[in-house]
Amino acid sequence: xxxxxxxxxxxxxxxxxxxxxxxxxxxxxxxxxxxxxxxxxxxxxxxxxxxxxxxxxxxxxxxxxxxxxxxxxxxxxxxxxxxxxxxxxxxxxxxxxxxxxxxxxxxxxxxxxxxxxxxxxxxxxxxxxxxxxxxxxxxxxxxxxxxxxxxxxxxxxxxxxxxxxxxxxxxxxxxxxxxxxxxxxxxxxxxxxxxxxxxxxxxxxxxxxxxxxxxxxxxxxxxxxxxxxxxxxxx
Ligand SMILES: Nc1nc2c(ncn2[C@@H]2O[C@H](COP(=O)(O)OP(=O)(O)OP(=O)(O)O)[C@@H](O)[C@H]2O)c(=O)[nH]1
Ligand SMILES: [Mg+2]
Numbered sequence: 001x002x003x004x005x006x007x008x009x010x011x012x013x014x015x016x017x018x019x020x021x022x023x024x025x026x027x028x029x030x031x032x033x034x035x036x037x038x039x040x041x042x043x044x045x046x047x048x049x050x051x052x053x054x055x056x057x058x059x060x061x062x063x064x065x066x067x068x069x070x071x072x073x074x075x076x077x078x079x080x081x082x083x084x085x086x087x088x089x090x091x092x093x094x095x096x097x098x099x100x101x102x103x104x105x106x107x108x109x110x111x112x113x114x115x116x117x118x119x120x121x122x123x124x125x126x127x128x129x130x131x132x133x134x135x136x137x138x139x140x141x142x143x144x145x146x147x148x149x150x151x152x153x154x155x156x157x158x159x160x161x162x163x164x165x166x167x168x169x170x171x172x173x174x175x176x177x178x179x180x181x182x183x184x185x186x187x188x189x190x191x192x193x194x195x196x197x198x199x200x201x202x203x204x205x206x207x208x209x210x211x212x213x214x215x216x217x218x219x220x221x222x223x224x225x226x227x228x229x230x231x232x233x234x235x
Contacts, residue, residue, distance in 0.1 A: 002087040002166075003031040006106065009072035010036055012043045013095040015199040015211045023053050023101045034058040035080055036095075040065050045095075068180035069160075069215075070187075071076070077169055088166045089165055096209035099161040103204050106162040115168040115197035117173075118189065119146060119161030120231045125203030126156070138221065146186050146228045157189055158182045158224075161204055164192075171195050181220030183227045190231055 006024060010017060021034065036053075038046040038060065049060040061075055073092060080090055089111055093099040103119060110117040120126050122143060128136060139158060146157045160182065172195075177187050193199060208214075 001031060002085050002089070003033060004029055004089045004091065005033050005035055005084065006091045006093060006104070007035045007037065007073060007080060007094050008093060009069055010038045010041060010045045010049065010095045011066055012041045012045060014041070014043045014045045014048045016096050016209070017045060017048055018043045018052060020095055020097055020101065021056060021058070024104070025056055025213055027101060027104060029104065032057070035061065035076045037061045039063045039065065039067055039072060049189050050111070068183035069182070070177060070179045073166065073184060073192065074174050074177060078174070081166070081170060084166050085182070086166070090164045090166065090169050092164075093161050096214075098206050098209055100205060100207070103161065106148035106202050107161070110200055110202050111163045111165055113198070114167045115199040116189065116192045116199045117163040118156055118201045119159055119204035120154075120201035121155035121157055121159060121204060121206045122155035123201050123203050127203075127205040128208075129205060130142070130208035131206075135208075135216075139143065142221070142224060146224070148189055149232050150186070150192055151191065154189065154193075154199060156201060157186045159204070159206070160185055161206075162188075168192055168195075168197050171197070179223060179227055181216075181223050183224035186224065186228060187231065194235075 036049045054058050107117045121128050143157050172191050174207050
């Protein structure tokens with residue numbers, strides 16, 4: 001029987017994680033398992049996750065130190081693919097409550113007809129809450145830039161709320177993924193598109209975190225600028 005895996009990278013999310021986990025399991029989605037990838041968070045998120053794993057179907061992967069969002073996802077994806085029953089779904093989302101778990105059934109439903117479903121802030125019905133003008137502008141510009149440079153028809157390339165069908169994720173060569181920040185999201189969608197898989201977008205509401213600190217910074221923006229160009233050159 002196929003399963004639904006939800007992969008969540010965490011770094012200093014001790015207050016957010018228990019709220020998120022409860023909300024996800026309150027949806028009562030059958031055969032759902034969480035995979036948390038924690039980078040030895042100084043605030044003890046790893047221990048909080050271990051406690052939650054005693055109560056819920058949840059696997060916690062502990063890494064030695066902060067190694068970036070991209071490799072955290074790869075670690076989680078590899079673990080899931082090593083044991084996922086045929087035709088499972090793999091959802092990825094942030095731990096900071098920016099992604100509303102109530103959209104998970106919508107993503108799963110859309111994955112019946114699509115190999116990768118993107119939770120999109122930039123299509124009709126999509127929204128962003130609690131972001132100031134400058135953050136909106138950077139995100140909007142980044143998406144238009146990647147869309148044009150990579151000739152992709154999708155509206156939200158940098159979002160981190162996505163659902164892969166198992167065969168889609170299996171077809172991605174993880175050794176081609178090198179990004180630390182949100183450019184990782186562009187890379188996986190680009191490679192999926194290049195392989196000819198069906199990608200669709202469903203509207204989501206993104207809400208900026210209320211608890212904890214953002215890891216967004218200029219290094220992550222510049223990484224995306226250069227790596228989108230590199231992706232284009234490599235084709
Ligand atoms: N394991 C791991 N998780 C990370 C790392 N960096 C970020 N995360 C997690 O990845 C998710 C997204 O990170 P955020 O800090 O929200 O970064 P962001 O979404 O780019 O920035 P904001 O939109 O400002 O919140 C969160 O669940 C983080 O805890 C990392 O180096 N390792
Ligand atoms: Mg965030």
